[in-house]
Amino acid sequence: MLFKNLNVVTSQGIKKCDILVENGKIKDIGSFSAKGIDFNGSMTIPSVIDMHVHCRDFNQSYKETVETATMAAISKGVTGIVEMPNTSPPVNNEDIFEERRILFKEKSYCDYGINFSVTDDLSFFNGYKFIKIFLTETTGKLLFKGDLDKLFSYKKPIAVHSDINGIKECVKLSIKYGTKLHVCHVSTKEEIEFLKRYKNENITVEVTPHHLLLPKNSENVKPDLGEKKDREALWKELGKTIDVIASDHAPHTKEEKKKGAYGIPGIETILPLTLDFAFRKKISFETLASLISENPAKIVSNKKGFGIGKDADFTVIEEKEWIVDSKKFYSKSKFSPFDGMKLKGTIKTVILRGEIVYDGETIKKISCKEM
Template sequence: MKSIVIKGAKVYHNGRFQDLEVRTDGPFISQVASRVSTDGARVIDASGLHLFPGIIDVQVHFREPGNTYKEDLESATRACAKGGVTSFCEMPNTSPPATNQKAMDYKLSLGAKKSRVNYSFFVGATNDNLDDLIGIKRVCGIKVFLGASTGDLLVDDMKALERIFAETNKNRVIAFHCEDEAFLRERKHLFEHRSDMRAYTEWRNVEAAYISSHRVVGLARKYQHRAHILHVSSARETELFHPRDTLVTAETSPHHLLLNVDDYDRLGTLGKMNPPLKYREDNAGLWKALQNGRIGVIATDHAPHTLEEKRRGTWKAPAGIPAVENSLALILDASSRGMCTLEQVVQWMCENPARTYAMKRKGFIQPGYDADLTLVDPNAEHVVRNSEQLTKCGWSPWDGQKLRGRALTTIVRGQVVYEDGQVNDDVRGSEIEFAV
């Protein structure tokens, strides 16, 4: 593996962008300084660019095993590389679901063979697999679905949920899909006669999410167990979280920040996901929560389905959208419009994801850390086009949208995996290591 030296970039280091050079040797960053040795190294002239730590997407659904006609680890991680994403945490609602060590070991073997970027996987909780959760190894965390979504995973027995909190490793993150299943079941008949997508949002409303998130926060504090609330979609939920809280943390997604029910007029069922799009005031509230630290992470909830599936109507179309390929570009574009700073993009998409899951050597540009790096041009304008998507499903809800800012080069553990518009399919990522 040839060493790499990056010169000329604004490098994010110790909380700010600086005029520094970075050298990688093997899979690690070896030097960060005003001038580094170029001996035996490939030199990348990055003048005019910004060097980010590699983007870490801690909520994705890559559909393998079981639904590889929608996506697989090869297509998904090629899309990651193009989008500047160097590491991911993948959800367990595959087919079959990943709910025990045997299933986890199989997914890890797939990652080693197929993933172009660094990989990790959640184990899924059920009402009756507590013993598997207690003894599980080599996972990023435990995933709990409190509201039914894609797949068959659901925890709707509150005694089982309390035992998960009480008996699993209290430092291991339990990540929650928070929508109250009983509330949803009671209300669905009120909306099923309608075919418009707004009915879907009115059914799976803010209250459904708030009830569930409130319960999780209470249980986390009762048992002093790490909990992370996924894809927060409403302003009201953010009231439950506190800046600098290390016990209960939260994330939101690009679509909940940038889209709302008004976009159903354009997207129709292509804009269906769980939890669903909310309202303009929720967009504003989520941005505010990122700014004040109540929410610390942006992750995609990349959940691809084919266009044919997505066009089956409000109640039959599956929930989920592809996003991993465009997530960084979307938030860079938001930054170009004054909604956040580039420093905050790094915090929300690199540093805080690594901290949230106690990843070893990830999220920062420091000597000794993994050489996962993303070269960004914050001024590069481009148009998202379905025809250019690398994700297997072949579409994006942002098709036709002009964005400002994108990843130009992606480096995974010292190997250039994306450059000049091409993915290097010889590169393989590595299993992510965790302190817990």
């Protein structure tokens, strides 16, 4: 398969090229005389990965399922997700983890990674690629109560949900052992200033669009939305201290939200909002590529990214304005704090491992893989 006349967005600039795909991988990048699918110079982002997604399912399938969440992802240009473990029942033992893997293999419309939660029993720890610990309150009962020092001594990558106190402790232990640490959804000036000071090559930092955009107390989320000074501090460090933008897609029913449930849907606005930031010059397109494609790929999977031998995952963009309308979401969660917002940048085509899985109207299911 040959895709022609793409303007591929990378952290090094926009590269105009044709891409030759074989067996789902990028075989060559260049300019070829052969005929192929011509995208007429459309802007293209490789390997869009959302590193923070709650697909619900199991006992919470009335809120969301793996199927609906991943269809939502593909419809808005996300070709890979990493799922959080605070499901019901939670992903904190081998049997549930394997059930989750089977569920994703059968139902997912995009590639995926599954986080395993460690609470106190460290005997499971070594067998899992993605580990998540919760040091502060969130949806579910997965607070870590074990030996944090011992956990970090295994030198396996860890993602943490915490406030500033837990972040400080985890950073200290990451530095002590050389353990890779991913700090989820930073939300305050204090957190980002601390991380700016102590961050090294083993520590990565994530922010959500809602912590960048929404004013304090406007939505019930965890961590809480910050004040103006917090949002300004986060914006300042995009593409610097902050490596990743992720959605923290956390669907609920409208009735649950009225009762104070934490979280908002976000998988269908993560790429559109980030594109809007770039089109309106709040960030550069090079920074966009780092935040939503290249850095997540480096953290999550060496199969992803842009280069010969990488998975042929691409999202083709049109520079058109549209208005967010949650009633049209593929997600079961039909509300959004961004409803009615005019955004620049629509999804024209989505390609997953060389196959067109979304053509602007129809979603196609192919066999998806664990990252």
